[in-house]
Amino acid sequence: MRFSLLSVARQGLAGNEGWPEQWRSPEPKAAYDAIVVGAGGHGLGAAYYMAREHGLRNVAVLDKGWLGGGNTGRNTTIIRSNYLWEESEAIYEHAMKLWEGLAEELNYNVMYSARGVMMLAHNTHDVQSFQRHVAANQLAGIDNEWLTPQEAKAFCPILNIEKTIRYPIVGAALQRRGGTARHDAVAWGYARGADRLGVDIIQNCEVKGIRRDASGAVAGVETTKGFIATKKLGVVAAGNTSVVMGMAGVRMPLESYPLQALVSEPVKPIMPCVVMSNTIHAYMSQSDKGEMVIGAGTDAYTSYSQTGGLHIANHTLDAICELFPVVRRLRMLRNWGGIVDVTPDRSPIIGKTPVPGLFVNCGWGTGGFKATPGSAHVFAHTVATGEPHPIAAPSISIASAPGG
Numbered sequence: 001m002r003f004s005l006l007s008v009a010r011q012g013l014a015g016n017e018g019w020p021e022q023w024r025s026p027e028p029k030a031a032y033d034a035i036v037v038g039a040g041g042h043g044l045g046a047a048y049y050m051a052r053e054h055g056l057r058n059v060a061v062l063d064k065g066w067l068g069g070g071n072t073g074r075n076t077t078i079i080r081s082n083y084l085w086e087e088s089e090a091i092y093e094h095a096m097k098l099w100e101g102l103a104e105e106l107n108y109n110v111m112y113s114a115r116g117v118m119m120l121a122h123n124t125h126d127v128q129s130f131q132r133h134v135a136a137n138q139l140a141g142i143d144n145e146w147l148t149p150q151e152a153k154a155f156c157p158i159l160n161i162e163k164t165i166r167y168p169i170v171g172a173a174l175q176r177r178g179g180t181a182r183h184d185a186v187a188w189g190y191a192r193g194a195d196r197l198g199v200d201i202i203q204n205c206e207v208k209g210i211r212r213d214a215s216g217a218v219a220g221v222e223t224t225k226g227f228i229a230t231k232k233l234g235v236v237a238a239g240n241t242s243v244v245m246g247m248a249g250v251r252m253p254l255e256s257y258p259l260q261a262l263v264s265e266p267v268k269p270i271m272p273c274v275v276m277s278n279t280i281h282a283y284m285s286q287s288d289k290g291e292m293v294i295g296a297g298t299d300a301y302t303s304y305s306q307t308g309g310l311h312i313a314n315h316t317l318d319a320i321c322e323l324f325p326v327v328r329r330l331r332m333l334r335n336w337g338g339i340v341d342v343t344p345d346r347s348p349i350i351g352k353t354p355v356p357g358l359f360v361n362c363g364w365g366t367g368g369f370k371a372t373p374g375s376a377h378v379f380a381h382t383v384a385t386g387e388p389h390p391i392a393a394p395s396i397s398i399a400s401a402p403g404g
Contacts (some may be wrong), residue, residue: 023195031229038236039063040072044190045376051197054384064206068187074338075369076295080117080178095374108189116273117178121171130173147172210248218357234359234383239339241362254341257298258308262335266290282319308337350392
């Protein structure tokens, strides 16, 4: 059933009892043309684009837990494309353009809100770095602009620009097209779309091993629901990528860290945008429910924990209270952590591996959610064709990238 004003009205009049299941819960088949490990936004999106754009309908997405229960449901929902290097500009701007039409594409409200993302500068290094970003983005046709402290406060009235605070604000970079989206809705929308195209989404099905044939190529996966054969295996397991890839004898240049976030009790709208400070590792926006959504920097130690150290959250709240004094009396409702996979140069890896038939999408660090549709689209091409998408090829300029 397609969502529309008419269908919503009909269901409302019928007590909302006629809605069908949004996706099936099938048992795994004996074999698939392709398998994706990881039912987060990147994995579900890759399966969706493989089916829609490449005609691969005999596809399965496996997850050891529930759909969207990993990093996709454990982030702060920020979307932006104001990155410095051409390769990063290309993938994140590709994602941004897909974000702008994603709700219509999936016939599902992902609650994309282009409310603006403002990145604060606190010292000379920040000013030089962000102004360089602004210039590079503008040369690439990506919106980004420089603001004075007074202009930053005009854009976000609750921001404290007093010069006496510990980290005074000396300027800011603003991407007006940046914003937020509902993370759960993104996973649900892709799941619904992929299922409609015949993709099997198999939850609570943990991959325990990767079987290879006599030539060394992928032959299938051992799971808690038995062996499933495939010649194409795409791994999109975020913080657990190293573990899964190790099953095929592939060592990844990744370290996994907890990344924490928290939300406050809901209040009436007071914050019109997203504000980030890389210098003090704190950022904040307001959800549609009124909660203040607060993010921190990565923990200082590697871990597969989804909690993180309390001192990191305390440090972040100290900074938030100084930047936004109006929130000092708000109570925190809950906090959580995701597991981010970080490469040495903080850039993602999307491509083939030395094992024939094995593909990997990883290393997104703290930037995974904002890349979701672009990453999924590019990875789908890589798995389906066996070759890197032009955006993920060894060298790329945004001017030559599709859609760039």
